[in-house]
Amino acid sequence: MLPEYFEFFAPVKIVSGKKAVENLPYELDQLQAKRPFIVTDKGIEQAGLIDIIRKAMDAGEMEIGAVFDGTPPDSSIAVVNEAAKIYKDNNCDSIVAVGGGSVIDTAKGINIVITEGVDDISKLMGAEVLKKPMKPFIVIPTTAGTGSEVTLVAMISNPEEDVKMPFTSYRLFPNAAIIDPRMTMTMPPKITAATGMDALTHAIEAYYCNQKNPFSDAYAITAIKMISQYLARAVKNGKDEEARYVMANAATIAGIAFSNSMVGAIHSLGHATGGVAHVPHGVAMSIFLPVGLEYNIPKSGKYIGELLLYFAGPEEYAKTREDQRPYRLIELINKLREELHELSGLPLTLKEAGVKEDQFEEIAEHTLNDGALMFNPRDLNKEEALELVKKAYYGK
Amino acid sequence: MNYGSNKFKRSTVKFVMGLLGKALEKVSTVDEEVRNEAGALPDGFIAVMTILPNGPSMRAKKEGDHFKYLGTSNLREDGDLVVMFKNLESAFMILTGQLSTHRAYAQHRVSVKGDIVKAMIFTRCLNVVQAYLFPGPLANLVLKRKLPMPLNRQLKRLQVFLTLPF
Numbered sequence: 001m002l003p004e005y006f007e008f009f010a011p012v013k014i015v016s017g018k019k020a021v022e023n024l025p026y027e028l029d030q031l032q033a034k035r036p037f038i039v040t041d042k043g044i045e046q047a048g049l050i051d052i053i054r055k056a057m058d059a060g061e062m063e064i065g066a067v068f069d070g071t072p073p074d075s076s077i078a079v080v081n082e083a084a085k086i087y088k089d090n091n092c093d094s095i096v097a098v099g100g101g102s103v104i105d106t107a108k109g110i111n112i113v114i115t116e117g118v119d120d121i122s123k124l125m126g127a128e129v130l131k132k133p134m135k136p137f138i139v140i141p142t143t144a145g146t147g148s149e150v151t152l153v154a155m156i157s158n159p160e161e162d163v164k165m166p167f168t169s170y171r172l173f174p175n176a177a178i179i180d181p182r183m184t185m186t187m188p189p190k191i192t193a194a195t196g197m198d199a200l201t202h203a204i205e206a207y208y209c210n211q212k213n214p215f216s217d218a219y220a221i222t223a224i225k226m227i228s229q230y231l232a233r234a235v236k237n238g239k240d241e242e243a244r245y246v247m248a249n250a251a252t253i254a255g256i257a258f259s260n261s262m263v264g265a266i267h268s269l270g271h272a273t274g275g276v277a278h279v280p281h282g283v284a285m286s287i288f289l290p291v292g293l294e295y296n297i298p299k300s301g302k303y304i305g306e307l308l309l310y311f312a313g314p315e316e317y318a319k320t321r322e323d324q325r326p327y328r329l330i331e332l333i334n335k336l337r338e339e340l341h342e343l344s345g346l347p348l349t350l351k352e353a354g355v356k357e358d359q360f361e362e363i364a365e366h367t368l369n370d371g372a373l374m375f376n377p378r379d380l381n382k383e384e385a386l387e388l389v390k391k392a393y394y395g396k
Numbered sequence: 397m398n399y400g401s402n403k404f405k406r407s408t409v410k411f412v413m414g415l416l417g418k419a420l421e422k423v424s425t426v427d428e429e430v431r432n433e434a435g436a437l438p439d440g441f442i443a444v445m446t447i448l449p450n451g452p453s454m455r456a457k458k459e460g461d462h463f464k465y466l467g468t469s470n471l472r473e474d475g476d477l478v479v480m481f482k483n484l485e486s487a488f489m490i491l492t493g494q495l496s497t498h499r500a501y502a503q504h505r506v507s508v509k510g511d512i513v514k515a516m517i518f519t520r521c522l523n524v525v526q527a528y529l530f531p532g533p534l535a536n537l538v539l540k541r542k543l544p545m546p547l548n549r550q551l552k553r554l555q556v557f558l559t560l561p562f
Contacts, residue, residue: 003502003503005504007504165511165512166512210499262502368520370513371516374498374519375498
């Protein structure tokens with residue numbers, strides 16, 4: 001029932017709900033910050049979301065130190081180093097990330113560079129390397145997926161080696177996450193679908209991988225219930241405020257789950273595919289989720305089967321034979337993927353996502369070197385990784 | 397407080413780390429899988445296993461296509477990759493085969509400093525070394541997957557055992 005030993009840590013204050021962004025100056029003041037550095041990307045600025053922040057800061061009579069909107073879709077070492085320089089040049093004293101995974105991870109990277117006083121973030125790669133207390137850091141997610149607003153991890157690309165480098169430290173947790181449904185309303189359907197599938201994968205892997213514990217289970221189950229009921233609704237109608245609000249919270253809840261019960265092979269495959277073929281993370285998650293679940297049935301079929309209850313409800317669960325539950329869950333996840341494909345064009349296979357056959361080998365190799373693999377219940381070697389990549393490519 | 401028990405555990409973990417280090421050197425010279433893995437690490441790369449807060453430690457260096465065992469010490473050592481057991485008790489459980497490496501990571505009993513990609517490579521090398529060292533049933537408990545042991549590998553295993561004391 002219980003693992004013989006586990007740890008759980010969820011230190012991020014959650015500020016969630018209608019007009020939550022208006023609390024930003026108050027939250028910064030609580031952290032004794034006066035000149036925040038806003039990290040975002042051009043799409044978010046163009047969508048008018050930074051104006052919401054500016055108005056909230058004006059009303060709170062607090063000055064913005066600088067706005068950096070140069071975050072690319074894949075956060076990289078060079079961007080982090082460049083943004084850290086702008087932070088210093090503008091005498092900022094805190095960081096506010098407004099965006100999706102790449103923006104949040106870039107902001108975490110900037111915080112590392114500023115706090116540790118280095119000029120190059122790659123000098124600080126690894127787990128538990130960071131020792132100094134970080135600058136005040138608040139995250140306002142504009143996608144509902146990465147969960148990075150409540151995690152201790154920053155994934156930053158090293159384009160020279162085609163890999164995503166993980167930085168993990170308890171010091172990387174933001175001080176607060178502000179979840180405001182207005183901030184995800186402008187997200188296009190395809191990104192809503194992809195990021196939602198990312199959140200679902202976080203919750204599902206957290207539930208059956210090696211670090212599972214009763215606390216992370218509670219978060220994972222809650223997130224799975226919310227996502228299964230609201231993801232398609234949010235994709236179908238982006239103006240559905242209730243669906244947006246539920247999905248934004250579900251992603252954060254799934255983030256807490258996987259921050260305390262690390263994800264496994266599905267993420268390793270996704271990170272590798274992102275690094276080698278530049279497939280967006282959420283798209284890769286959606287494609288690898290059924291493939292990775294099936295692979296893990298021999299070791300974790302019991303836990304995967306249990307998820308049918310939370311994904312499909314008690315009736316579906318009761319009418320499905322126990323040994324068939326994991327397979328039924330995969331069927332229903334595939335049904336959701338097909339629905340999202342029709343609604344938003346979310347790719348169903350790696351082929352549709354633009355991966356080339358000559359990239360298979362490299363993806364398989366990178367998969368084995370991804371840290372998340374350590375937490376997968378079933379071991380994976382290169383041949384098996386290659387098989388899973390092929391399955392995800394051809395869709396069978 | 398039972399200082400005698402701690403002394404015993406310290407001596408045991410230091411001995412086992414030394415054994416692992418020597419075996420890493422021997423296995424990496426005979427086993428193709430470990431040689432291939434080691435080949436991906438930069439020359440001169442130093443891997444350290446240490447017990448927090450102040451040791452003991454074991455160090456190994458990548459040279460050519462294999463590892464060279466650099467010995468154990470009673471101090472906390474540094475390197476390019478440092479696998480840190482958070483306390484003596486955790487180190488004792490892991491190094492005496494009571495807790496597998498992957499479970500140890502899942503239970504936060506080990507912390508890693510350095511490049512995670514290289515940590516994964518080093519862990520895979522150690523998995524093979526453990527499969528060489530431990531008898532089948534223990535290896536099955538400690539490792540996620542049984543290492544295939546065809547005849548030529550069995551012979552290499554014998555070779556490692558025969559040369560290990562030297």
